[in-house]
Amino acid sequence: xxxxxxxEAIDFNEVIEHERELPLYxxxxxxxxxxxxxxxxxxxxxxxxxxxxxxxxxxxLLDQLVQSKVLRFEGGxxxxxxxxxxxxxxxxxxxxxCDGKIVTIDRNLQHISEKMQTIYAEKPKPTFVFxxxxxxxxxxxxxxxxxxxxxxxxxxxxxxxxxxxxxxxAVALTGLAKRTVVFDIDERLISFIKKKSRQLHLNLEIxxxxxxxxxxxxxxxCFDVFMTDPTPTEVPFTVFTNVGIRLLKKGESxxxxxxxxxxxxxxxxxxxxxxxxxxxxITDLIPFFTQYDFVGETYSERDLRLLDKYSDGISKMSFYExxxxxxxxxxxxxxxxxxxxxELLGGATKxxxxxxxxxxxxxxxxxxxxxxxxxxxxxxxxxxxxxxIG
Amino acid sequence: xxxxxxxEAIDFNEVIEHERELPLYxxxxxxxxxxxxxxxxxxxxxxxxxxxxxxxxxxxLLDQLVQSKVLRFEGGxxxxxxxxxxxxxxxxxxxxxCDGKIVTIDRNLQHISEKMQTIYAEKPKPTFVFxxxxxxxxxxxxxxxxxxxxxxxxxxxxxxxxxxxxxxxAVALTGLAKRTVVFDIDERLISFIKKKSRQLHLNLEIxxxxxxxxxxxxxxxCFDVFMTDPTPTEVPFTVFTNVGIRLLKKGESxxxxxxxxxxxxxxxxxxxxxxxxxxxxITDLIPFFTQYDFVGETYSERDLRLLDKYSDGISKMSFYExxxxxxxxxxxxxxxxxxxxxELLGGATKxxxxxxxxxxxxxxxxxxxxxxxxxxxxxxxxxxxxxxIG
Numbered sequence: 001x002x003x004x005x006x007x008e009a010i011d012f013n014e015v016i017e018h019e020r021e022l023p024l025y026x027x028x029x030x031x032x033x034x035x036x037x038x039x040x041x042x043x044x045x046x047x048x049x050x051x052x053x054x055x056x057x058x059x060x061l062l063d064q065l066v067q068s069k070v071l072r073f074e075g076g077x078x079x080x081x082x083x084x085x086x087x088x089x090x091x092x093x094x095x096x097x098c099d100g101k102i103v104t105i106d107r108n109l110q111h112i113s114e115k116m117q118t119i120y121a122e123k124p125k126p127t128f129v130f131x132x133x134x135x136x137x138x139x140x141x142x143x144x145x146x147x148x149x150x151x152x153x154x155x156x157x158x159x160x161x162x163x164x165x166x167x168x169x170a171v172a173l174t175g176l177a178k179r180t181v182v183f184d185i186d187e188r189l190i191s192f193i194k195k196k197s198r199q200l201h202l203n204l205e206i207x208x209x210x211x212x213x214x215x216x217x218x219x220x221x222c223f224d225v226f227m228t229d230p231t232p233t234e235v236p237f238t239v240f241t242n243v244g245i246r247l248l249k250k251g252e253s254x255x256x257x258x259x260x261x262x263x264x265x266x267x268x269x270x271x272x273x274x275x276x277x278x279x280x281x282i283t284d285l286i287p288f289f290t291q292y293d294f295v296g297e298t299y300s301e302r303d304l305r306l307l308d309k310y311s312d313g314i315s316k317m318s319f320y321e322x323x324x325x326x327x328x329x330x331x332x333x334x335x336x337x338x339x340x341x342x343e344l345l346g347g348a349t350k351x352x353x354x355x356x357x358x359x360x361x362x363x364x365x366x367x368x369x370x371x372x373x374x375x376x377x378x379x380x381x382x383x384x385x386x387x388x389i390g
Numbered sequence: 391x392x393x394x395x396x397x398e399a400i401d402f403n404e405v406i407e408h409e410r411e412l413p414l415y416x417x418x419x420x421x422x423x424x425x426x427x428x429x430x431x432x433x434x435x436x437x438x439x440x441x442x443x444x445x446x447x448x449x450x451l452l453d454q455l456v457q458s459k460v461l462r463f464e465g466g467x468x469x470x471x472x473x474x475x476x477x478x479x480x481x482x483x484x485x486x487x488c489d490g491k492i493v494t495i496d497r498n499l500q501h502i503s504e505k506m507q508t509i510y511a512e513k514p515k516p517t518f519v520f521x522x523x524x525x526x527x528x529x530x531x532x533x534x535x536x537x538x539x540x541x542x543x544x545x546x547x548x549x550x551x552x553x554x555x556x557x558x559x560a561v562a563l564t565g566l567a568k569r570t571v572v573f574d575i576d577e578r579l580i581s582f583i584k585k586k587s588r589q590l591h592l593n594l595e596i597x598x599x600x601x602x603x604x605x606x607x608x609x610x611x612c613f614d615v616f617m618t619d620p621t622p623t624e625v626p627f628t629v630f631t632n633v634g635i636r637l638l639k640k641g642e643s644x645x646x647x648x649x650x651x652x653x654x655x656x657x658x659x660x661x662x663x664x665x666x667x668x669x670x671x672i673t674d675l676i677p678f679f680t681q682y683d684f685v686g687e688t689y690s691e692r693d694l695r696l697l698d699k700y701s702d703g704i705s706k707m708s709f710y711e712x713x714x715x716x717x718x719x720x721x722x723x724x725x726x727x728x729x730x731x732x733e734l735l736g737g738a739t740k741x742x743x744x745x746x747x748x749x750x751x752x753x754x755x756x757x758x759x760x761x762x763x764x765x766x767x768x769x770x771x772x773x774x775x776x777x778x779i780g
């Protein structure tokens with residue numbers, strides 16, 4: 001299989017949405033072919049969970065590979081024409097019980113899994129205006145399971161910075177934390193978490209907070225653990241992690257949880273350099289752990305037809321990231337940066353600010369929510385060029 | 391449970407072997423108590439696999455905790471007196487199938503597991519003179535399983551730097567690599583791997599190499615992957631990783647596997663800073679993955695009595711480390727250091743250079759092996775103060 005020739009045979013204009021994405025999808029093409037060589041027949045969902053690319057683009061790439069006869073698609077699975085069966089498939093060595101996720105969410109967390117699945121069905125539609133991109137409910141419960149395993153929840157004070165994933169509810173459902181405080185900018189989410197907290201008698205404190213503004217003094221340096229999940233590019237990662245450091249107890253061994261290395265971006269050293277400059281110690285980095293939910297609203301008619309063809313019309317997720325756990329050391333400190341508000345915004349946010357039709361909440365929420373989010377979008381557009389220090 | 395009072399109640403002179411170990415065993419005491427609070431009843435092996443300390447010292451610490459009535463020991467398990475049962479135990483969320491190791495070593499790797507178990511029983515006794523400290527056979531097979539999962543073995547060229555773990559044999563048994571080359575300084579190991587390679591018709595190249603000497607030119611920049619496991623303190627980690635970088639193909643996405651953060655040392659930022667200075671990207675860091683074999687020869691009569699009392703006379707392992715995977719970037723480069731040979735030696739090596747009775751090979755190998763290792767030890771002692779550049 002000569003990857004270079006294959007890449008030349010594909011019309012990447014049918015795949016990518018911006019020229020800067022080309023190097024990534026060259027890489028994804030190579031990785032898909034290698035993955036198929038190591039696994040023989042694989043489904044669309046397996047590729048999204050274990051290889052790379054963002055779901056829509058990878059879907060279109062697979063279609064190109066099928067159209068150009070590099071791949072076969074038969075019985076719901078892709079394969080390379082005339083590829084011999086490999087003796088040990090790479091997916092046959094990953095744990096069949098936890099799927100390589102280390103922790104489980106059934107057994108003693110079954111009741112939390114069931115509750116979270118129900119609550120997820122009721123939660124507000126995510127909006128890219130606030131850079132939301134929720135993980136699936138399995139990942140939310142897995143994160144909590146991971147905290148239990150690492151003993152980062154038992155009798156601990158936990159700050160959650162941004163909670164479109166409803167991690168706070170899953171944390172509180174365990175009853176193991178000493179104190180759980182949630183900060184979010186989205187009033188819809190704040191109301192929703194407050195309502196659930198009342199209904200389920202959870203021990204949760206919920207506050208409205210814009211992370212570009214100073215945190216109230218009463219929260220500084222009083223937490224054992226922070227959890228957050230900004231877009232893992234330099235500016236948002238630094239701004240959110242700085243807030244986390246400000247909230248953590250000073251000294252050694254306070255803990256932060258983040259997600260990095262999205263499968264829909266090329267990896268580079270910037271995040272690691274930032275972590276290093278902050279004097280944070282990377283203790284855990286788990287590939288493929290964090291699965292982002294499928295967002296049907298981002299699909300065009302044509303994408304939906306391809307999804308129907310290659311995956312029964314539904315995708316289990318849209319991309320993955322690696323779970324990151326860091327610990328503070330005596331050298332830990334914020335890495336102050338100057339930035340413009342626009343640099344804090346992810347690609348999806350920028351897209352919906354110019355075209356609201358691509359936003360899940362702006363297309364399908366009720367009128368009250370829509371006008372709330374539209375107003376917020378208007379405010380962001382107005383202050384895009386404001387210089388900030390984070 | 392007020393940890394500070396507990397720590398004051400313990401005679402740490404009965405636990406540690408050097409004053410510098412005290413801060414670690416204060417930490418281990420706190421961690422054991424927290425682990426017991428989160429798990430109620432636990433065995434000695436569970437503590438060694440999931441909490442910390444080196445086996446002998448943790449054994450003596452547990453004995454102190456039992457003697458001072460902080461802990462109860464009943465029916466083979468430790469518990470805290472009058473501790474209420476916790477609703478969700480931290481060990482009850484870790485995957486029961488892979489024990490949190492992500493990959494499996496049964497099923498399609500069963501034949502390799504069986505072979506490695508047999509071969510492990512025949513391999514030369516490890517010697518601390520060459521800083522050997524083999525992992526258990528399960529870890530050797532798990533490492534290979536991990537490489538299969540990450541597609542770092544399929545059709546790849548792999549260099550193994552130091553192989554008291556016999557990783558090369560397990561790699562070759564898969565038949566998946568394009569080329570596997572082993573470098574080791576210990577002639578006993580070289581003969582053993584050569585013999586096994588012939589008997590099992592493996593595709594292996596085996597070379598004698600002292601990593602403080604230059605690597606032969608023909609091996610420079612021609613590997614996709616290196617695997618090594620030096621003592622993870624600054625000097626040996628840097629020297630061995632430098633050799634790895636020299637062997638890897640230039641450019642992006644070549645891969646290195648190492649182990650860091652031993653449970654028998656306090657963690658600090660030095661290793662991460664070194665990795666960062668080398669422009670290597672940390673991609674995977676898996677806690678508790680790497681399990682070092684039990685070495686009975688390091689036990690005193692008294693330690694053996696305690697082991698018999700608390701663990702049926704056998705320990706499954708002596709300490710753990712975290713599995714580390716790094717990738718090269720266009721910024722990757724060696725981090726040249728000046729060092730004295732003595733700085734390359736781990737604690738156990740220094741101990742046996744002054745007292746050979748603590749060395750597994752020097753106490754129990756045959757006369758030929760003993761004189762070979764003694765000669766090597768003599769040479770190391772002679773050149774201890776030599777200035778090197780690595």
